[in-house]
Amino acid sequence: MTTLEIAQRVDAKGLSCPMPIVKTAQAMKALTTGQLLEVLATDPGSVKDFEAWAKSTGNPVVESGAEAGVYRFVLQHK
Amino acid sequence: MDDSISLVLFSGTDDRLQAAAVMTAGAAALGKTVHIFLQYWALDAFRADRIGLDHGLAPEAGPAGAAAVAAAAKAGQASWADTLRQAKDLGGVDIQACSLSMDVLHIEPSDLDPLVDGAEGVTAFYLNAGDSPIIFI
Numbered sequence: 001m002t003t004l005e006i007a008q009r010v011d012a013k014g015l016s017c018p019m020p021i022v023k024t025a026q027a028m029k030a031l032t033t034g035q036l037l038e039v040l041a042t043d044p045g046s047v048k049d050f051e052a053w054a055k056s057t058g059n060p061v062v063e064s065g066a067e068a069g070v071y072r073f074v075l076q077h078k
Numbered sequence: 079m080d081d082s083i084s085l086v087l088f089s090g091t092d093d094r095l096q097a098a099a100v101m102t103a104g105a106a107a108l109g110k111t112v113h114i115f116l117q118y119w120a121l122d123a124f125r126a127d128r129i130g131l132d133h134g135l136a137p138e139a140g141p142a143g144a145a146a147v148a149a150a151a152k153a154g155q156a157s158w159a160d161t162l163r164q165a166k167d168l169g170g171v172d173i174q175a176c177s178l179s180m181d182v183l184h185i186e187p188s189d190l191d192p193l194v195d196g197a198e199g200v201t202a203f204y205l206n207a208g209d210s211p212i213i214f215i
Binding site: 016022024 | 100103104106107108109150153154155156161164165167168
């Protein structure tokens, strides 16, 4: 599905708000500029939350999608 | 981002503490500084020997609400204490006990869970809160 090189993955499936974002913020701290973080989540609020988190923190969403109730986001460390 | 929010926690029921924990974790994930001031029943819930117990729900929950909250917990929703621990791992979260409430409830610093960073009076709280919005739960 993707040719992006993912540096780190977070499986936040089954976690309720705000845990997918909390796990993402924790994981992003360990990365450096330009590295990519992939997050999987099932929380329906995560679509708007990840957009908002990316906008607020400056770490952009470079790829996103949904399949079989699982949302996928690829974020890039600013 | 250098902005901050401040929360005054008064109620000690699990639903209100969960709401406060969610507000805290969301803010911490955005890089905000969060000042938390624990008063009365919220402070009581942070006693090391009680933090993991059932603290009940607000009266408006009713039986159906209580069942819904219990189902969410059973489905693996993180407790408010766990949510706060993860928020503190992100950094920028400071939890202070109200020194008056400590006196009223006969609580010593050693009685409190390590989530609590210290105790302060209301003047110190306002000084640390600065111009940040203050939320009372």
